[in-house]
Amino acid sequence: MKALVYDGGLRVQEVPKPEPVAGEALVRVLSAGICNTDLELLRGYMGFRGVLGHEFVGMVEHAENEALRGKRVVGEINCVCHTCHFCQIEMPHHCLNRTVLGILGRNGAFAEYLTLPEENLHLAPNSVRDDVAVFTEPVAAAFRIVEQVKFTPADRVVVLGDGKLGQLVAQVLWLHTKNLICVGKHRWKLDLLKNLGITTAHTDDLIERGVDIVVEATGSYEGFSRALELVRPEGTLVLKTTVAHPTALDLSVPVINEIKVIGSRCGPFRPALEALALGNVEVRPMVTEIYPLSEGVRAMEHAGTPGAMKILLHM
């Protein structure tokens, strides 16, 4: 089968079709999304080698579970052992022995086929089209914030970043509070949010400091310093950005202001699928371009340009 492989270089090549082991399903990928994490993997993040890609929707071609066979699915990306300490205390997404689709020790979704444990798969509702369902994973990552941080109506919330993740975070948090501003660098990206009725501001605008909860989703550690300027003493800074290389950071501000910095990663698929099905999160305007898998290298290049939002691959 064809796959987009990173082995120090990036190319589309023929690789063996994966064979599901016990408990795994074989999924024919229909559509897959390029995430900033994929771009960071090319810069050395996680030291990953193999087939990239972790956002997908596909058809189950083989599964032990009848309910999955022939069905359209999306999939959680952490594949866990069920026996380690964290699995046993019901924190499976921190499994010590986990593999992560297209990120850690497991080939990913930029391929004609992938395998995942059946337990990772969720049926995609018929009403959710492929190029919407493919957003389930990043929408779930946005819902993770709601699991981690309690909002009150009085809390002022700022989302930093108008990129792919920032947009989804802003939309998901908007479902929970209207006391929110999404701050970004790009007028046209902010306009996508404005069209949904979400309050936005440009980074050049004056944002009142003393924000209760700041979500850093810029994809760059510059955003961390900006977030520290905005968040109030004893406020909460949710950190979504991961980049490949250490960056010079001053931690004296979070100490002096006694900030709570919370790392936030993968989230729950169920509310994400529901939000997509109900149209509570609107992703279609975020799709910049669709490439065939055979043009995967060009698609990745495009995804790394400032003018791009979500780039999809069709298999």
Added chain:
Amino acid sequence: MKALVYDGGLRVQEVPKPEPVAGEALVRVLSAGICNTDLELLRGYMGFRGVLGHEFVGMVEHAENEALRGKRVVGEINCVCHTCHFCQIEMPHHCLNRTVLGILGRNGAFAEYLTLPEENLHLAPNSVRDDVAVFTEPVAAAFRIVEQVKFTPADRVVVLGDGKLGQLVAQVLWLHTKNLICVGKHRWKLDLLKNLGITTAHTDDLIERGVDIVVEATGSYEGFSRALELVRPEGTLVLKTTVAHPTALDLSVPVINEIKVIGSRCGPFRPALEALALGNVEVRPMVTEIYPLSEGVRAMEHAGTPGAMKILLHM
């Protein structure tokens, strides 16, 4: 009066005796302690210029409040406005207009006299000798952690750092949990804690990972990376260290493991004084040497050497 002044260079010099304004007391300093923060101020932290020092015990020579006159006192270091937003929501130590004794916009305690708002002063119990009372401020900083983080008996706690602050943090947390290890680099410093019955380990020892709560009190950002190695996914990392210069840090680990990093600064004086009065925190073995104020420069040099713990100045 004589004072230890930092103005880019460090020297003991004659400066005008401070004059208390309305609401302030004039305090004759008896003993003052050198903190790592003082050493960081010399490296540019906070851009401070003036009389250094914020840990002290002294005699009140002038006060409006009769209860203070002629009394031996210790003092909280944040001087606040009572009118800003944070003062009004009962977070005065985050006052937007604050000055901080010997750290921010206010001359400090390495001098024959200092002034502080009367409301900042606490009577030192007679049973607490000068060279013990002088530790009230850093002991209070250790108690701050207990205000911020809830411990359960099941929580494994690691304190990183066997220096001045690490020792006090370990002792204070030991009052709340015995499920604690203090990890340090210096056998003789760890022995001080062992003598108090506190569990210790050397940084070369194997420490089991998956720690629920790690307190970073090493005084160096290397400790931050070490703390991230030890803390469990969704665990808590309390950050006590402030250093003058930004350091290259990798924040992908706290994101992936969804760590909660909590900055922690000044704490409550009441429990600190009580712990010192009851002998629940033992500080005398931590005093390495006492210098007269006139030898303040040499005292600061000594405080910066690896063999030193607490260096005191007597006025």
